[in-house]
Amino acid sequence: MIAGVDAAPFRNSNAATNWSIIRNIAINLARKGGYDSLTKAQRFLAHDIDKLFLLLE
Numbered sequence: 001m002i003a004g005v006d007a008a009p010f011r012n013s014n015a016a017t018n019w020s021i022i023r024n025i026a027i028n029l030a031r032k033g034g035y036d037s038l039t040k041a042q043r044f045l046a047h048d049i050d051k052l053f054l055l056l057e
Contacts, residue, residue, distance in 0.1 A: 029055045 030041035033055045045051050 035041035
């Protein structure tokens with residue numbers, strides 16, 4: 001489990017759905033960037049904004 005996904009503090013309204021969509025986009029961008037796991041992607045991209053923007057191209 002990464003980032004406490006199962007312990008989301010917002011269970012009502014559309015916030016949980018929106019967070020799920022954003023999370024899936026982030027996972028797909030990491031996969032497209034060649035990372036095998038989200039944990040590895042977080043480690044390598046955490047403090048490098050330029051690499052993050054390269055994933056969006």
